[in-house]
Amino acid sequence: MGIRLGCIADDFTGATDLANNLVRAGMRAVQLIDVPAEGADGRQPVDADAVVIALKSRTVPAAEAVEASLRALAWLRDAGAEQIYFKYCSTFDSTPAGNIGPVSEALMEALGTGFTIATPAFPDNGRTVFKGHLFVGDVLLADSGMRNHPLTPMTDSNLVSVLDAQTEGEVGLIDHTVVAAGAEAIRARVDELRREGVGIAVADAVSNDDLVRLGAAVRGLPLVTAGSGLAIGLPRNWGFEPSRAAARLPPAGGHAAVVSGSVSVATNRQVQQFLSGGRPAFAVDPLRVAAGEDVVGEALEFAGTRLGDGPVLVYSTEAPDAVRTVQGRLGAAEAGELVERTLAAVARGLVERGVRRLVVAGGETSGAVVRELGVNVLRIGPQIDPGVPWCAAALADGDTLHLALKSGNFGGPGFFTAAFDLPATEAP
Incomplete structure (x- = not known):
């Protein structure tokens, strides 16, 4: 069995965070530190169901983040990954001039897809998204300690607004009433948003059940973008179940x-x-x-x-x-x-x-x-x-x-x- 899920993480702890959730859901996961070098050593098979390439691209200039992410994408596609996962922080660490939007759109173009979702939700760690707004515990992101972050101070909790400032395409919302209705309703909303010209849709999620429903709904998407929480719902798309052996x-x-x-x-x-x-x-x-x-x-x-x-x-x-x-x-x-x-x-x-x-x-x-x-x-x-x-x-x-x-x-x-x-x- 080859690599099913290929992941690109914008920092090192975020990569292990994502891989952790994949392992908990039954996938054997390996984290690579940056894109392997060209040559024989860089193309050796990886014995894992999921590979997470850890970049240090969260706070570099957007053009550098895009270039590194596209190199990671090329390696993962060459390794046979069936779906790509762009992972960012559950507190969406990204200023209006940040990298999440540009990297997402560059990956979409390279994969030839006109749509993806965005959800940093990770309820197990108190990160939830409701009506497009990101909460940290019981407070909005902009009212949390993240507003004082020395590199990426977060002063806007509205993820639709944050992404809109970073992207060229339209940004929409899959709100909680749709997510709660299940995968079929989510896919119908996706079809509606695509007809309206939306390229990236922020998806609400306030529980792990929401992430499971989202995971089932995005099974056919070439690219998903999220924090680590969505990894809870993806492995079952390939038939994986939680297993102690994976860890x-x-x-x-x-x-x-x-x-x-x-x-x-x-x-x-x-x-x-x-x-x-x-x-x-x-x-x-x-x-x-x-x-x-x-x-x-x-x-x-x-x-x-x-x-x-x-x-x-x-x-x-x-x-x-x-x-x-x-x-x-x-x-x-x-x-x-x-x-x-x-x-x-x-x-x-x-x-x-x-x-x-x-x-x-x-x-x-x-x-x-x-x-x-x-x-x-x-x-x-x-x-x-x-x-x-x-x-x-x-x-x-x-x-x-x-x-x-x-x-x-x-x-x-x-x-x-x-x-x-x-x-x-x-x-x-």
Whole structure:
């Protein structure tokens, strides 16, 4: 059986989030870090039902995001993927000049299709869409902590409006009354929207049942665009059912550590709970790094004497006001890149010191870490929290590294310790 579903994710944690839901629904999933290189090595068969190519394209200029996504599409089509899934964040991280619309339209053109849907809904993580508006928990997106995101501040909750600002074609809505009526009603609405010239339709979803109905309705679409939630409903289109075997990984071992670069509200809570428990943690000060101080060496020296006592945390996570202060001194882009490089170097040093179970918080940080470690392929394992699975990667020395790449917005307050209580080799 070849690749059934080919997925393009606009960041690294989002890719594992998507793959996690596919595995939970019974598909064996592999995550590739960027598009494989040309040549024999880049065209080797992949033993999986679904392949997710993780890009770092969420916050780059739109033209770069389009180019990378089209390269990923070409690889997936060449590998035999029957349907393409463009995955973005469940909080639709994308300004009016963002990438979701341009990438969606470029993929549609390349696939020769005039229609697709868009729904970032993921009810398991409190992301729902109603009347085209995205909610985070009980509040509208624009009233959530995402309005303070340092790179993609979200100030408009109306996804039809957000997409309309990014696209050349018409944007429509499949509202909840239609979704609740089932797959046949959804397909009828799609036909109606296509006759009206709509190219992309935002689809409401407030429950997993809605996502299952949407999944059945889009079975024949060459392209779907969504957060990770829609993956709950797609695998059954090929006859897959939930299976523990799909999430099985090689055994885990070695020391445990957490590297956190996210500044989200959820990650700030996780850092604070870790600190409140008196556990070992080292704070990275970007201003000290910028001044040329050996912060990486200090962090590794701190961690090195504590790795045998349980997870060690190295973090640059701060509250919004502190982040703005650093950005004001260094510039937003420069501060972000500085932190990413520093934490990636720390992660490499931790692995060299025997860490084999590593949690990384933040999409940009995760991208920097996996590249620094030379990780190209991740096998997706059991879920830790909604949207965050353990993954396995082969190191150059033959050891297995277990990684959890956590979106900044995901996970409960105790995630940084609870992750290591779940054996990464077993499905819960």
